[in-house]
Amino acid sequence: MRIFKEIKEAQGYIKKEKEKGRSVGFVPTMGYLHEGHLSLIREARKRNDLVVVSIFVNPAQFGPKEDYKRYPRDLKRDERLARASGADIIFYPSVRGIYPDGYQTYVEVTDITERLCGKSRPGHFKGVATIVTKLFNIVQPDIAYFGQKDAQQAIVIKRMAGDLNMDLKIRVMPIVREPDGLAMSSRNRYLSDRERSDAPVLYDSLNLARRLIKSGCRDTNRIKNDMKRLIKSKKGARIDYISISDLRNLRELKRIKKEALIALAVRIGKRRLIDNMIVGGRI
Amino acid sequence: MRIFKEIKEAQGYIKKEKEKGRSVGFVPTMGYLHEGHLSLIREARKRNDLVVVSIFVNPAQFGPKEDYKRYPRDLKRDERLARASGADIIFYPSVRGIYPDGYQTYVEVTDITERLCGKSRPGHFKGVATIVTKLFNIVQPDIAYFGQKDAQQAIVIKRMAGDLNMDLKIRVMPIVREPDGLAMSSRNRYLSDRERSDAPVLYDSLNLARRLIKSGCRDTNRIKNDMKRLIKSKKGARIDYISISDLRNLRELKRIKKEALIALAVRIGKRRLIDNMIVGGRI
Numbered sequence A, B: 001m002r003i004f005k006e007i008k009e010a011q012g013y014i015k016k017e018k019e020k021g022r023s024v025g026f027v028p029t030m031g032y033l034h035e036g037h038l039s040l041i042r043e044a045r046k047r048n049d050l051v052v053v054s055i056f057v058n059p060a061q062f063g064p065k066e067d068y069k070r071y072p073r074d075l076k077r078d079e080r081l082a083r084a085s086g087a088d089i090i091f092y093p094s095v096r097g098i099y100p101d102g103y104q105t106y107v108e109v110t111d112i113t114e115r116l117c118g119k120s121r122p123g124h125f126k127g128v129a130t131i132v133t134k135l136f137n138i139v140q141p142d143i144a145y146f147g148q149k150d151a152q153q154a155i156v157i158k159r160m161a162g163d164l165n166m167d168l169k170i171r172v173m174p175i176v177r178e179p180d181g182l183a184m185s186s187r188n189r190y191l192s193d194r195e196r197s198d199a200p201v202l203y204d205s206l207n208l209a210r211r212l213i214k215s216g217c218r219d220t221n222r223i224k225n226d227m228k229r230l231i232k233s234k235k236g237a238r239i240d241y242i243s244i245s246d247l248r249n250l251r252e253l254k255r256i257k258k259e260a261l262i263a264l265a266v267r268i269g270k271r272r273l274i275d276n277m278i279v280g281g282r283i
Helices: A007-019 A035-047 A075-085 A124-139 A148-163 A186-190 A193-198 A201-214 A220-232 B007-019 B035-047 B075-085 B124-139 B148-163 B186-190 B193-198 B201-214 B220-232
Strands: A002-004 A024-029 A050-055 A089-091 A105-109 A143-147 A169-173 A237-245 A260-268 A271-279 B002-004 B024-029 B050-055 B089-091 B105-109 B143-147 B169-173 B237-245 B260-268 B271-279
Touching: A002 A007, A007 A024, A007 A050, A007 A089, A007 A124, A024 A035, A024 A124, A035 A050, A035 A075, A035 A143, A035 A169, A050 A075, A050 A124, A075 A089, A089 A124, A105 A124, A105 A148, A105 B148, A124 A148, A143 A148, A148 A169, A148 A260, A148 A271, A148 B105, A186 A271, A201 A220, A201 A237, A201 A260, A201 A271, A220 A237, A220 A260, B002 B007, B007 B024, B007 B050, B007 B089, B007 B124, B024 B035, B024 B124, B035 B050, B035 B075, B035 B143, B035 B169, B050 B075, B050 B124, B075 B089, B089 B124, B105 B124, B105 B148, B124 B148, B143 B148, B148 B169, B148 B260, B148 B271, B186 B271, B201 B220, B201 B237, B201 B260, B201 B271, B220 B237, B220 B260
Parallel strands: A002 A089, A024 A050, A024 A143, A050 A089, A143 A169, B002 B089, B024 B050, B024 B143, B050 B089, B143 B169
Antiparallel strands: A105 B105, A237 A260, A260 A271, B237 B260, B260 B271
16 A cells, blocks of 8 residues: 655656546545544455555634644554555545645535535635645545445535536445444544443434335325434534435425435534435435 | 537546557637737747647636626637647537536635635636636646746736646636737727727837836836826726836836836726736746
8 A cells, every 4th residue: 555645746647647548536534534444445446456544634624613723633654554454545634735835725515505504614715625626636536435424525525526527436435333323524523421322323223214215105294393403312412414405405495305404413412413314316 | 620619528638648658738718819818828838749629618707797708709710720830639618517506616716816816707717717727637738738828817817827736737828909009808809999099008108118227227106107197198998006026926126126017907988907027026
């Protein structure tokens, strides 16, 4: 496995591999890898000749009061895990390399970024769209892999890639969960014991929604209210949003017809957790 | 010469040519080709295996009161001229193909687009950066050619390509002029006889600046004032701006040290004309 820190070196090396006819699978991450990331790397390994994993904690997608500085980092551990899962290359650029002095270009997806997480994290998806565009231009993947855990992110990137005519495929892989249902996240390590024991309530509320829909309920207000009641039974939980939206344009639905994204963000103590479920379709 | 109207067909065809090891030179235009465009096509012909010319009058870069609808179009004439200058492919997409329903992704270069023409044409460079990104992703050129006539545009695109790590080179070619010095432009055809006879004053003012600098003058206020006086001698002329700026960040200079961009926009009757000259460097 090779590790590249310089953009030009990574770009040049991968380009030469592509010119030999090798296909490139790409897994962009912020590091501190968990089973969710590793499932993407393993899938990329199955379908591509060259598997590139990037590790970059992207300052442009964190708000001023968010946890950019405290975001967990452990390159040695990530190297070991990425190699064991089949990565050929780790691309690990510096912040100065990615955003040099005078940097001033941004990619912005408009409408769908103003909903769900976009409301409480202004500028977040602009930072995501910009770094992903840059990484795509450096790595030039045939297929890029994202986790459904960040469903809105996956939808935004898919929309961006389509709108900008990027010549690649976006694959969105299922959420990987802890045994009690909590969606895996690098930030879960910050949860106190008490918070950790409350955290599966997000998944429980999604399962409740699933059962309601299975029993024939289509009224999204009723489903949301039942989810709300369940979550509020946990004292430390404060709901940021519960959304049942159209899977393409993320507009809220009154009734579920075919496809829908059920997504929520909940603060458990100081930590903001997200989770989601898709019914009747896929991203 | 081939003409592609469908994005996927153009993208697929060019991709296959690249996989054969052929280099791609690209000249993006809004059509109604003149000698300025043709000089770019000829240069692309010299340096590349495959020469692609795009023709697309991009609504996103016109303001609501600008001349999008009246912009001259003549595909038959453009075909003939492009072929004669060495083009292999004309890419001629539709507005619906480029901006389908629900389109919502934009590329924005910030600081340098707020100066010079950016002041009187808000949103213009966002439209330019977006369409050029899309065209680059479709054509995937090794080298893209732009005219120095639109100096700020060339500087914005070069900055964007660098910032977003696009894997291509930007070449900026000299301004092509009419015998009396007027810079060639598709919009020159709209000038009345009277306006046309006043129009070379832009170039005359740049030559005046050149002479002042040659004789040792470095004070940009003095140069601008002399240019202003000359332009105001034409009754129908109204100055939009005269700028002497740093060639990289487009900030106004008090004194000329090494490199500088001398640029101006002047309304002659109803028409807004631009011209520029670079001293001591190149874009």
